[in-house]
Amino acid sequence: MLKAKIAVLVSGGGTNLQALIDAQGTVLKNGEIAAVISNNPGAFALKRAENAGIKTYVVKSGVPDFEDRLSQIIEENGIDLIILAGFMSILSADFTKNYPERIINVHPSLIPSFCGKGFYGLRVHEAALQYGVKVTGATVHFVNEVPDGGRIIAQKAVNIRKNDTPETLQRRVMEQAEWKLLPKAAEAVAKSIVRSRKNG
Numbered sequence: 001m002l003k004a005k006i007a008v009l010v011s012g013g014g015t016n017l018q019a020l021i022d023a024q025g026t027v028l029k030n031g032e033i034a035a036v037i038s039n040n041p042g043a044f045a046l047k048r049a050e051n052a053g054i055k056t057y058v059v060k061s062g063v064p065d066f067e068d069r070l071s072q073i074i075e076e077n078g079i080d081l082i083i084l085a086g087f088m089s090i091l092s093a094d095f096t097k098n099y100p101e102r103i104i105n106v107h108p109s110l111i112p113s114f115c116g117k118g119f120y121g122l123r124v125h126e127a128a129l130q131y132g133v134k135v136t137g138a139t140v141h142f143v144n145e146v147p148d149g150g151r152i153i154a155q156k157a158v159n160i161r162k163n164d165t166p167e168t169l170q171r172r173v174m175e176q177a178e179w180k181l182l183p184k185a186a187e188a189v190a191k192s193i194v195r196s197r198k199n200g
Contacts, residue, residue, distance in 0.1 A: 014045025031190030
């Protein structure tokens, strides 16, 4: 079966990467993870990829040819779809325009709430609790030159509980929304890539 080749970009523990790895062959049928790239050599996500037999690469952010090196790895591996799964580096417009509707990201809020520059990790959940919203969640969207600004693919809501801390809320948003939403969205995009290739 023809499959879309996926590169997952990670910076930390890789729980969303693990959700994608676990979904291969079940939820994620039209895509396969061909490479995992991290800007952090100490990311546990790299270990998860190695354990699953997936090729890994480290490209440190901040070096002048950072995006050129990313592009090179993507070309070398024939990547069709790039997934940002806790990737803590903003990609430039020069990079994203080369992959229109081929880069997706998972964000831990219901965009357009608590998103954009400076909203990542626990900061998102802290802001949601400070604001007093009753519902939060996760969003998978296409990536363009605006942080968290691309077209929305899927969203899932999660209720906020009275005694939530940023940490408990982060965990529940991951378990109830991110880990379910990201593999499904990846499958939807991979399926359309495979279909367009067949029809092309």
